[in-house]
Amino acid sequence: MSTELAIGIDLGGTAVKACLATASGVILQEIQQPTRASGGPEQVITLLTSMIATFEETARGTGDLRGIGVGAPGSIVHEEGRVISPPNLPDWHDVPLGPALQEKSGMIVFVENDANAAALGEAHFGASKDAPNSMLVTIGTGVGSGIILDRKLWRGEHGFAGEIGHVSIDAEGPACNCGSRGCLEAYVGAAYLTERAAAFLRHHPESPLTAYSKDELTPKILADSARNGDRASYEILYEAGLKTGLVLAGIVNILDITTILIGGGIAAAGKPLFDGIDTSLNTYVIAPLRGKLSAQPARLGNKAGMLGATVPVFSQHT
Amino acid sequence: MSTELAIGIDLGGTAVKACLATASGVILQEIQQPTRASGGPEQVITLLTSMIATFEETARGTGDLRGIGVGAPGSIVHEEGRVISPPNLPDWHDVPLGPALQEKSGMIVFVENDANAAALGEAHFGASKDAPNSMLVTIGTGVGSGIILDRKLWRGEHGFAGEIGHVSIDAEGPACNCGSRGCLEAYVGAAYLTERAAAFLRHHPESPLTAYSKDELTPKILADSARNGDRASYEILYEAGLKTGLVLAGIVNILDITTILIGGGIAAAGKPLFDGIDTSLNTYVIAPLRGKLSAQPARLGNKAGMLGATVPVFSQHT
Numbered sequence: 094m095s096t097e098l099a100i101g102i103d104l105g106g107t108a109v110k111a112c113l114a115t116a117s118g119v120i121l122q123e124i125q126q127p128t129r130a131s132g133g134p135e136q137v138i139t140l141l142t143s144m145i146a147t148f149e150e151t152a153r154g155t156g157d158l159r160g161i162g163v164g165a166p167g168s169i170v171h172e173e174g175r176v177i178s179p180p181n182l183p184d185w186h187d188v189p190l191g192p193a194l195q196e197k198s199g200m201i202v203f204v205e206n207d208a209n210a211a212a213l214g215e216a217h218f219g220a221s222k223d224a225p226n227s228m229l230v231t232i233g234t235g236v237g238s239g240i241i242l243d244r245k246l247w248r249g250e251h252g253f254a255g256e257i258g259h260v261s262i263d264a265e266g267p268a269c270n271c272g273s274r275g276c277l278e279a280y281v282g283a284a285y286l287t288e289r290a291a292a293f294l295r296h297h298p299e300s301p302l303t304a305y306s307k308d309e310l311t312p313k314i315l316a317d318s319a320r321n322g323d324r325a326s327y328e329i330l331y332e333a334g335l336k337t338g339l340v341l342a343g344i345v346n347i348l349d350i351t352t353i354l355i356g357g358g359i360a361a362a363g364k365p366l367f368d369g370i371d372t373s374l375n376t377y378v379i380a381p382l383r384g385k386l387s388a389q390p391a392r393l394g395n396k397a398g399m400l401g402a403t404v405p406v407f408s409q410h411t
Numbered sequence: 412m413s414t415e416l417a418i419g420i421d422l423g424g425t426a427v428k429a430c431l432a433t434a435s436g437v438i439l440q441e442i443q444q445p446t447r448a449s450g451g452p453e454q455v456i457t458l459l460t461s462m463i464a465t466f467e468e469t470a471r472g473t474g475d476l477r478g479i480g481v482g483a484p485g486s487i488v489h490e491e492g493r494v495i496s497p498p499n500l501p502d503w504h505d506v507p508l509g510p511a512l513q514e515k516s517g518m519i520v521f522v523e524n525d526a527n528a529a530a531l532g533e534a535h536f537g538a539s540k541d542a543p544n545s546m547l548v549t550i551g552t553g554v555g556s557g558i559i560l561d562r563k564l565w566r567g568e569h570g571f572a573g574e575i576g577h578v579s580i581d582a583e584g585p586a587c588n589c590g591s592r593g594c595l596e597a598y599v600g601a602a603y604l605t606e607r608a609a610a611f612l613r614h615h616p617e618s619p620l621t622a623y624s625k626d627e628l629t630p631k632i633l634a635d636s637a638r639n640g641d642r643a644s645y646e647i648l649y650e651a652g653l654k655t656g657l658v659l660a661g662i663v664n665i666l667d668i669t670t671i672l673i674g675g676g677i678a679a680a681g682k683p684l685f686d687g688i689d690t691s692l693n694t695y696v697i698a699p700l701r702g703k704l705s706a707q708p709a710r711l712g713n714k715a716g717m718l719g720a721t722v723p724v725f726s727q728h729t
Contacts, residue, residue, distance in 0.1 A: 271697065347558070
């Protein structure tokens, strides 16, 4: 019997990452190209189609290519493969991406929300492998998550599930660009975090980072500085962890799931962030779980999305 | 074919409410008796056994009695029918209630957490009938919930799911008796609510309720006073609604479920509470759902638990 293969595509606002992979998550070929989103949906679909052709060529003789999975930003009408108004893909108001790729390739295509695809990737091939329930929280420019309950993605009634970035932890907190207040993203999303960091550093002249403006500060610079012993940088990241852990504790109280992964650019901050998360998580969770929880770093990095996108392809006939 | 029947028992700290009911939720006979919890588990089990015998007598000739369902407080080890340390049943440290009743009655027994049983009741026979996803939040002395996802109860990994009362909305908020801070229960649970109300009223000499001490105040008195035009009483209940709605918005953001029911003693406060809930819910939920949500009052009142307890009995062979 020949090896089953699938094409996994992670469609981002800046880059498309795609691979040809086996059902056990072994990547046979990988391609990354700039999305050039300004060219509009048609041009992006042409790019994806040419990537697919390359993978088909490779698959020939190697295995049995079962189909294509795509992780895409924005709201996804999963059953119809439609992508609705992702903030980072201008002019994608309602694009039937699945049907378009299906028509051009002749293969079955599954389109999933990118946060969900990444959660599936970690749950099948990464840090939450073998956990029946898990959550992958991605902290970068935005803050999102994918939730796996009883080994299945939980999408909710409109495909909006997992919007952890807009859970408010303070009814009178800072304004979020979603129109609400106190959203987790308004504390720990990359832009907000560096802005808060710059403000905090103004009161900490002892920090080597005082010289940085908020546009120069990055989570990586903060993490490096914390690692080099700068207390102020540690505090900033620890505080971001505390906020994140508070929301996570609430989610654990509601869902009683214990496998929580943290990924995305800010997760690279490492120890200070995770220290904060675990402290808060174990403070605000219901008593019987206190002291027992620990968030884990995601393991697949930026490969989680494209690998996770292949999962529905392989599970279609199981 | 004879009618299928089940016995449903709602075991509370103060009273046991039980019924003989059909699969469509028609109650043929209903019994309520004081729990007399101070007598310990053995005595309560004897009480339940005698209630069961009464129902068996009634069922004879009327229909086909399929089994017994119990909603019990505390942590429930569902598969084994064990009840672990409910706060309102002293000496129930780890009681094999299911096996005990099964042995005495010769019937199959399903034991479920009481909040879950009530959620099942509403989902099958009450206000959330026909909704695939729903949540019943019970606000009384404690604040809890039962969550139905995809027509099934979501219990979580340890049976702790739905602990909405201990979701913190303020990391530095009031201390909760669970050891955490800012828990929803520490704002809207009956004891905390009347305490907060008494403090608030001290600054509102115009309210007719100023004369009441916190021990005299009840949610019903507040609700009646609000209905009679007392602004301060309205504010107190509206504020409790705002806090509840903030937590609910977070849950909707995570789960994307839209059928939310409110039950329990405090829910009887009616309009001021629900006004607050809906305001907050529609402020802090993600943008695409804003303005579209409305919490609904539970419909079965204190019959939800015993009716919901019968659901697993009827679904065992479907």
